[in-house]
Amino acid sequence: xQDLIYISIDQHGVEGALRKDVKITDDQILHVADLxxxxxxxxxxxxxxxxxxxxxxxxxxxxxxxxxxxxxxxxPLPLVNAMRDDHGQGCQxxxxxxxxxxxxxxxxxxxxxxxxxxxxxxx
Amino acid sequence: xxxYDTVIGLEVHAQLLTRTKIFCGCSTRSGLPPNTNTCPVCTxxxxxxxxxxRKVVDFGIMLGLxxxxxxxxxxxxxxxxxFYPDLPKGYQITQYExxxxxxxxxxxxxxxxxxxxxxxRIHMEEDAGKTIHDEKAPYSYVDYNRAGVPLLExxxxxxxxxxxxxxxxxxxxxxxxxYLGICDGNMEEGSLRxxxxxxxxxxxSSRYGTRTELKNMNSFRNVQKALEYEIERHxxxxxxxxxxxxxTLLWDPSRGVTVSMRSKEESHDYRYFPEPDLVPVEIGEAxxxxxxxxxxxxxFARRKRFSGQYGLPAYDAGVLTQTKALADYYEEGVRxxxxxxxxxxxxxxxxxRILNEKGIPITGLNVSPAMLTGLIALIGGGSxxxxxxxxVFAEMAATGDSAESIVERRGIGQISDETELxxxxxxxxxxxxxxxxxxxxxxxxxxxxxxxxxxxxxxxEANPKLASKIMKxxxxx
Numbered sequence: 001x002q003d004l005i006y007i008s009i010d011q012h013g014v015e016g017a018l019r020k021d022v023k024i025t026d027d028q029i030l031h032v033a034d035l036x037x038x039x040x041x042x043x044x045x046x047x048x049x050x051x052x053x054x055x056x057x058x059x060x061x062x063x064x065x066x067x068x069x070x071x072x073x074x075x076p077l078p079l080v081n082a083m084r085d086d087h088g089q090g091c092q093x094x095x096x097x098x099x100x101x102x103x104x105x106x107x108x109x110x111x112x113x114x115x116x117x118x119x120x121x122x123x
Numbered sequence: 124x125x126x127y128d129t130v131i132g133l134e135v136h137a138q139l140l141t142r143t144k145i146f147c148g149c150s151t152r153s154g155l156p157p158n159t160n161t162c163p164v165c166t167x168x169x170x171x172x173x174x175x176x177r178k179v180v181d182f183g184i185m186l187g188l189x190x191x192x193x194x195x196x197x198x199x200x201x202x203x204x205x206f207y208p209d210l211p212k213g214y215q216i217t218q219y220e221x222x223x224x225x226x227x228x229x230x231x232x233x234x235x236x237x238x239x240x241x242x243x244r245i246h247m248e249e250d251a252g253k254t255i256h257d258e259k260a261p262y263s264y265v266d267y268n269r270a271g272v273p274l275l276e277x278x279x280x281x282x283x284x285x286x287x288x289x290x291x292x293x294x295x296x297x298x299x300x301x302y303l304g305i306c307d308g309n310m311e312e313g314s315l316r317x318x319x320x321x322x323x324x325x326x327x328s329s330r331y332g333t334r335t336e337l338k339n340m341n342s343f344r345n346v347q348k349a350l351e352y353e354i355e356r357h358x359x360x361x362x363x364x365x366x367x368x369x370x371t372l373l374w375d376p377s378r379g380v381t382v383s384m385r386s387k388e389e390s391h392d393y394r395y396f397p398e399p400d401l402v403p404v405e406i407g408e409a410x411x412x413x414x415x416x417x418x419x420x421x422x423f424a425r426r427k428r429f430s431g432q433y434g435l436p437a438y439d440a441g442v443l444t445q446t447k448a449l450a451d452y453y454e455e456g457v458r459x460x461x462x463x464x465x466x467x468x469x470x471x472x473x474x475x476r477i478l479n480e481k482g483i484p485i486t487g488l489n490v491s492p493a494m495l496t497g498l499i500a501l502i503g504g505g506s507x508x509x510x511x512x513x514x515v516f517a518e519m520a521a522t523g524d525s526a527e528s529i530v531e532r533r534g535i536g537q538i539s540d541e542t543e544l545x546x547x548x549x550x551x552x553x554x555x556x557x558x559x560x561x562x563x564x565x566x567x568x569x570x571x572x573x574x575x576x577x578x579x580x581x582x583x584e585a586n587p588k589l590a591s592k593i594m595k596x597x598x599x600x
Contacts, residue, residue: 035392037206074199074221074397080405086141086178089148092162097267100168107157108264111208113256 024052127323127361129354130331131289132281135296136274137306138250138314139182145249145273146173146216153312157266165249165271167211172400175200179273180223180404182305183247184414186275187224189299189421190242197405198223200247200398208265209252217248217276219395223404229279229299230423231291240292241280248274275306281320281331286350290343293317298422302447310342317346322367323357332357333367337381339374349374353381425450433463442471449485452492460496462503469495473513477520489523490516498526508583544577544585544593551576552597562598570595 029048033040040048094107103110141151147164163171187194201219227242252270254263277296283289297315300306307314322334337353340346353372360367372381420428422444429440429450444450449470456466474495478485498519502512507530518529551573552559562569573594578585 031392035204035394075399075402077402079402080197082174082402083177083180083404084148084174086143086176087148088143088150091149091160092166094156094159097158097161097166100166105264107159108255108266109158109208111254111263111265113261114208114254114263 024049024056125326127358128326128328129284129286130281130322130324130334131283131286131350132320133277133279133283133289133292134318134320135277135279135293136250136316136318137186137277137300139179139273139275139305140307141176141178141182141273143176144271145176145179145247146271149271151272153268155268157264158268160268161270165211166267167213173216175401175404176273179247180406181414182273182303183223183245183275184406184411185303185305185418186277186300187227187245188411188415188418189303190224190227190229190245190277192224192227192242192245194224194406194411195221196407197221197403199403200401201395202398203393203395205393207251208263209254209267209270211252211267211270215249215251216398216401218246220397222246223406229292229295231288231295233288233291238288240282240288243278243280245275245277248276250274281322286347286354289319289350290347293343293346295422298445302419302422304447313341316341319346319350319353321350321353321357323354323361332361333369335367335369335381336371337374338371338384339376341376345374345376348376348379349381352379356381419447429453433457433467435463435467439464439467439471442475443467446485452485455492456496459493460500462496462499465499466496469499469516473516477517488520490519494519494525501526501530508578508585508587510583541589541593544581544590545597547580548573548577548590548593548597551580559598570598573598 026045026049029045029052030040098104098107098109101109139151143149144151144165147162149160149162149165152160164173184194186192198218198221200216202214203217203219204214206213222244224245225243227245228239229242230237230239232238250269250272252265252267254265256263279292283292297306297308297310300315301308309315310317317340319337319340320334321337322332324330324332335353335357337349340349352374357367371384373384374380375382425444426437426440429435429443430437435443443453453466453470456470457463460466474485474488474490477490478488481487495516498512498516501507501515502509507515512526515526515529518524518533519526522529524532555573555576558569558572562573570591574587574591577590577594578587581590
């Protein structure tokens with residue numbers, strides 16, 4: 001079992017750890033929104049900016065901890081090699097699969113068209 | 124002298140021949156009705172957990188060993204986040220930091236001898252589903268049967284400097300995968316997919332040019348043509364004083380052009396992070412040794428051995444080792460009959476012709492190595508001529524009968540009727556009085572001339588030994 005490092009917020013002081021000078025920008029928020037495929041209006045961007053600033057500030061508390069010589073944790077469980085043999089166990093009934101799809105046709109799940117926009121030829 | 128150097132790196136995705144998917148028990152079979160090979164895991168239902176298929180790790184280690192990679196003692200999976208309908212979870216489980224294999228080599232034959240192309244890494248990941256786009260309606264149709272099928276991604280170093288080298292590398296990698304029995308190597312059906320990073324730089328310069336990424340090259344020919352096109356495009360842009368734009372392009376084989384795939388503002392921001400649903404994989408020496416001991420002789424080594432051990436030209440060795448099954452077939456033949464070059468000739472001509480005509484692998488051929496060497500032995504023994512043997516072989520392939528029984532059934536193999544041969548031989552001698560006189564005055568080498576005429580007159584059906592005996596007796600008698 002790896003050694004766990006406990007951080008007490010009281011001990012270090014939240015305010016002390018917060019990065020006062022680094023603020024998340026509107027562009028960064030809009031970029032993340034874009035990646036998450038959500039649309040935000042100006043009020044929402046403003047609201048998220050102050051919330052994300054706080055969240056990132058909490059993250060900065062972790063940076064206070066000296067991790068020199070500590071191996072990165074890739075998984076919290078002390079387990080490795082949880083594997084299965086290459087044997088089948090049967091698939092789900094097609095009707096069950098399609099029950100979760102808002103729209104389907106001939107066994108296919110139907111979605112809004114996802115290709116064609118912005119295609120440009122290099123000829 | 125060339126004005127530009129080409130720099131190519133290849134990313135190859137190999138679909139693995141496991142029975143089940145990488146993280147669930149669904150079958151990997153293709154060609155089934157849409158979405159019938161799916162379950163809550165591979166359709167990304169909430170609350171499900173992936174469990175790694177051990178065979179996928181086995182196959183990855185095998186390829187790593189075959190290409191001289193370091194096998195990671197500990198590797199982890201990562202999430203690659205992006206939204207596309209063929210990716211039901213909204214992320215692909217792949218490897219990012221700490222891949223399964225790193226730092227290998229593939230040796231290719233070039234005009235300047237053997238060249239080693241570095242392998243940066245080999246990692247395991249899941250395939251996405253398939254989307255079909257409606258030409259008329261604003262819809263796409265998604266089939267998740269392929270979602271979760273295991274892939275190995277093999278990334279080369281940017282050490283490939285021509286399209287020929289790129290194709291040679293791809294052929295060699297494909298051959299290794301097929302020898303290992305871990306991928307069927309079918310590019311047209313997508314079991315082996317190749318993406319390329321291409322750039323050009325002024326000859327001799329150490330600074331790389333801006334690269335573009337090419338996708339959708341589903342045959343060796345398309346890889347060759349797409350790379351040639353893209354290299355010329357880069358050079359053209361530079362010559363006209365412009366800059367190459369870094370982007371992903373699709374090869375359009377019907378028009379022979381590359382087409383921009385993503386709009387510029389859409390950036391690659393996959394926000395990789397360690398996959399919390401899978402624990403690390405630790406690979407000990409015992410696991411690796413077990414797989415190493417089961418590795419077959421690999422294509423490069425086998426080609427070299429065929430040249431050395433059987434005295435074959437490099438060309439023969441290359442053809443005979445195309446597939447492991449064909450190389451095994453050849454070696455079984457040589458074991459039965461120690462005539463390596465003759466057997467090679469037969470396989471490269473008659474056997475390959477039948478395989479191509481019927482579109483079958485060597486394992487589907489009606490003629491076993493023992494049957495082929497039986498036929499070759501009949502020729503050697505003088506029972507049938509070489510040209511008759513080709514007909515007999517065709518019948519063997521069609522019926523599965525042995526050479527001996529076909530020869531006996533058809534009553535061919537030799538014109539052993541001395542009367543017929545005698546009368547033909549007399550006509551030939553009468554038609555060539557000069558040669559006959561010279562033979563009789565001591566020019567013994569002319570016997571071959573007369574026997575040749577007799578063989579030709581019988582369209583090769585005369586028993587060559589008998590033909591020779593009759594000619595000799597007549598000329599000397």
